[in-house]
Amino acid sequence: MAIERTFSILKPDVTARNLTGAVNARIEAAGLRIVAQRRVRMTRAQAETFYAVHKGRGFFEELVAMMSSAPVVVQVLEGEGAIAKYREVMGATDPAKAAPGTIRKDFARSVGENSVHGSDAPGTAAIEVAQFFAGNDIVG
Ligand code: ATP
Numbered sequence: 731m732a733i734e735r736t737f738s739i740l741k742p743d744v745t746a747r748n749l750t751g752a753v754n755a756r757i758e759a760a761g762l763r764i765v766a767q768r769r770v771r772m773t774r775a776q777a778e779t780f781y782a783v784h785k786g787r788g789f790f791e792e793l794v795a796m797m798s799s800a801p802v803v804v805q806v807l808e809g810e811g812a813i814a815k816y817r818e819v820m821g822a823t824d825p826a827k828a829a830p831g832t833i834r835k836d837f838a839r840s841v842g843e844n845s846v847h848g849s850d851a852p853g854t855a856a857i858e859v860a861q862f863f864a865g866n867d868i869v870g
């Protein structure tokens with residue numbers, strides 16, 4: 731399988747509980763390399779742009795408010811089949827439905843405060859990476 735890059739966010743519920751290192755340990759244990767990483771406080775506008783695909787859904791307001799409520803850690807992860815691999819390590823969107831040993835099963839608070847984001851396809855990964863990182867910020 732090809733080496734890919736995916737975009738990751740450690741969400742506000744992770745930074746609030748000082749779990750950045752614990753989540754990064756899960757990422758690295760899965761064989762994914764953190765090739766770029768920055769802690770940022772997203773503006774409301776940045777969160778709206780990032781989750782524009784969900785505009786109009788019932789949870790959009792709650793999602794944008796949550797993502798801009800406290801610092802997040804934005805990352806680029808690299809590895810074989812990184813997009814699908816990270817989605818597997820994250821677990822299902824709803825932690826109640828997430829498999830044992832996944833980040834969301836072990837750390838997420840709820841379907842909204844679900845600890846991590848990971849890109850769902852190569853096209854979205856490229857767009858999401860470009861929203862937060864310039865090419866020379868990524869060192870593989
Ligand atoms: P992400 O895009 O963050 O990686 P995902 O692809 O598993 O998560 P999506 O369906 O894309 O899930 O939803 C995006 C995010 O919106 C979820 O991660 C969660 O934070 C929030 N969300 C989704 N469904 C709900 C809901 N029913 N109530 C509250 N928040 C929700």
Ligand code: MG
Nearest residue numbers: 847848849850
């Ligand atoms: Mg998604």
